[in-house]
Amino acid sequence: MADRMADPLLVVDRVTRRFGGLLAVNSASLSAQKERITALIGPNGAGKTTLFSMISGFLKPSAGDICYAGEVITGEPPHRLARRGIARTFQIVQPFGGLTVLENILVGAHLHHRGRAEALATAEEVCRYVGLHDQLDRQADTLTVAGRKRLELARALAIEPKLLLLDEVLAGLNPSEIRDIVPVIRGLCGRGITIVMIEHVMQAVMSLAEHVFVLAEGKVIAEGAPAQVAADPVVIEAYLGHGAAAKLRALHAH
Amino acid sequence: MRGFIPIVVVVAVLASVPLVIHSNVTLNFLVVALMIALAGQGWNILGGYAGQYSFGHAAFFGTGAYVTAILQVRYGVNAWIGFGAGIVCGAALGGVIGALTFRSGLRGSYFALVTLAFAEVLRIIASVAPITGAGVGTLVHLDLGARAFQFQSRAVFYWIILALVALSLVVARLIKQSRFGAWLIAVRENEDAAKALGVDTSSVKTTAMIISGAMTAAAGCFYAQYFLFVDSGIAYGTWISIEALLTPIIGGVGTVFGPLLGALAVRLLGEGAKLVTGDVPGLDLILYGAVLVLVIWFTPRGLIGGCAQVRGWFARRGRPAVPFINEAGHG
Numbered sequence: 001m002a003d004r005m006a007d008p009l010l011v012v013d014r015v016t017r018r019f020g021g022l023l024a025v026n027s028a029s030l031s032a033q034k035e036r037i038t039a040l041i042g043p044n045g046a047g048k049t050t051l052f053s054m055i056s057g058f059l060k061p062s063a064g065d066i067c068y069a070g071e072v073i074t075g076e077p078p079h080r081l082a083r084r085g086i087a088r089t090f091q092i093v094q095p096f097g098g099l100t101v102l103e104n105i106l107v108g109a110h111l112h113h114r115g116r117a118e119a120l121a122t123a124e125e126v127c128r129y130v131g132l133h134d135q136l137d138r139q140a141d142t143l144t145v146a147g148r149k150r151l152e153l154a155r156a157l158a159i160e161p162k163l164l165l166l167d168e169v170l171a172g173l174n175p176s177e178i179r180d181i182v183p184v185i186r187g188l189c190g191r192g193i194t195i196v197m198i199e200h201v202m203q204a205v206m207s208l209a210e211h212v213f214v215l216a217e218g219k220v221i222a223e224g225a226p227a228q229v230a231a232d233p234v235v236i237e238a239y240l241g242h243g244a245a246a247k248l249r250a251l252h253a254h
Numbered sequence: 255m256r257g258f259i260p261i262v263v264v265v266a267v268l269a270s271v272p273l274v275i276h277s278n279v280t281l282n283f284l285v286v287a288l289m290i291a292l293a294g295q296g297w298n299i300l301g302g303y304a305g306q307y308s309f310g311h312a313a314f315f316g317t318g319a320y321v322t323a324i325l326q327v328r329y330g331v332n333a334w335i336g337f338g339a340g341i342v343c344g345a346a347l348g349g350v351i352g353a354l355t356f357r358s359g360l361r362g363s364y365f366a367l368v369t370l371a372f373a374e375v376l377r378i379i380a381s382v383a384p385i386t387g388a389g390v391g392t393l394v395h396l397d398l399g400a401r402a403f404q405f406q407s408r409a410v411f412y413w414i415i416l417a418l419v420a421l422s423l424v425v426a427r428l429i430k431q432s433r434f435g436a437w438l439i440a441v442r443e444n445e446d447a448a449k450a451l452g453v454d455t456s457s458v459k460t461t462a463m464i465i466s467g468a469m470t471a472a473a474g475c476f477y478a479q480y481f482l483f484v485d486s487g488i489a490y491g492t493w494i495s496i497e498a499l500l501t502p503i504i505g506g507v508g509t510v511f512g513p514l515l516g517a518l519a520v521r522l523l524g525e526g527a528k529l530v531t532g533d534v535p536g537l538d539l540i541l542y543g544a545v546l547v548l549v550i551w552f553t554p555r556g557l558i559g560g561c562a563q564v565r566g567w568f569a570r571r572g573r574p575a576v577p578f579i580n581e582a583g584h585g
Contacts (some may be wrong), residue, residue, distance in 0.1 A: 082452030096443035
């Protein structure tokens, strides 16, 4: 834990969010190291996306603080956080449906480039990076699921973020599409981007993330290296139900 | 720079019309059509680009018209200054309505209803307040001459409104190719996604409403000078709210030339319907409405979108129908 605290870009400190009587996130804490990939996993309904929405400013925490680059950013609106360098993708992709791929990415590129020419140059570079350069003029509505996921990623990258929050960018992709996009995500760390990703595709989490936080029923129930977390009985029970860890052990013993 | 060539060509062609046609009826028709086009362009910036459908653009038109007329009649202000003041008041009203509605997060039909309510409230106030002349209205004194912004010749009025329309086309074009324009369109397409990309959606929408208000108010200012009479039913009436949103929708929402094309088409249709139906009262309105329904039915993206569609059909003809074969094979 001590070495994890070395140089965090993002620190979420005992953040809570209530929706009426429902406690979606319950005093959850996590941190993300600079230029590393941190994964956030957990069963459906654990509060992962709610936590992301609070980090990116779409929801205000009921309690707790969020620090980014040494400053408290709790409750700042999303557009201001985007200017600070926090980008997010949406679990349910949100393309500008009537616009082309390039126009979609251009909106993001304009954040730091007022002029159309520079913004276009940035947008095209991002397109090449994520592998959408052959579909620049295609209307976003007509893209395949994999294409839309790439577009979601490209648009977030176009604002030139320091912290990238990826909400299930691999969900709905087939194994070969996942194989294609994993190196793209890994490459981002080399470009100075810190990534926090929500992911259900465990194979990708294992190969990408250095550190994993497990959220269940709004609480962080485990954290550590991917392999260590995957073997944790508490985590197995959270996913598979009470007593599952013991049953699995018994199964392996035979 | 290339994007402005179509504007130069269209404006040049329109500017030469009074040199060829001297009929006052025709010129009057064109002046009114251009005035509606200007009001429609204002609506288009907010509704077409930013996707915020206002049902109450009469609020801006009426404010422009009343400010221009009242400043002259009651305070003896020069007409040109009154004209400028009318535009400024329209912009300010846009800022106020925008700040109130967008900061409180009103979207879609709620926004439309609130704009309608603003226009109606202003209409009712104007119909009773002494400063507007209440039910009688405000009559601008006849004082022919350039200094008083009153001209004997329809052609001069025509060139003035054309210059204003040309300016609105240039502004629409400039917005379209700017960062502000990209952000407006992003807001129209998906507000949450726009926010995530750093767009301050409520301030972007409010700015659009300020520009929109100024343009539609300019049409109202022109109305006051052209007809020299304003009352609450004209200035703040639903007719102008409808014309302002109908023209861009018929012409092509979110396009630079949509409002101009739409205004000419809608006005032609209105006059045509009267000619065809003759003396039967109300029949022309039925025909007018029916044709509008058909236009929107067949070209939901307006006349400009419809042209693109037709061009698409012709471009596709002659190509082998491979996709159909593939679909059949898989199905």
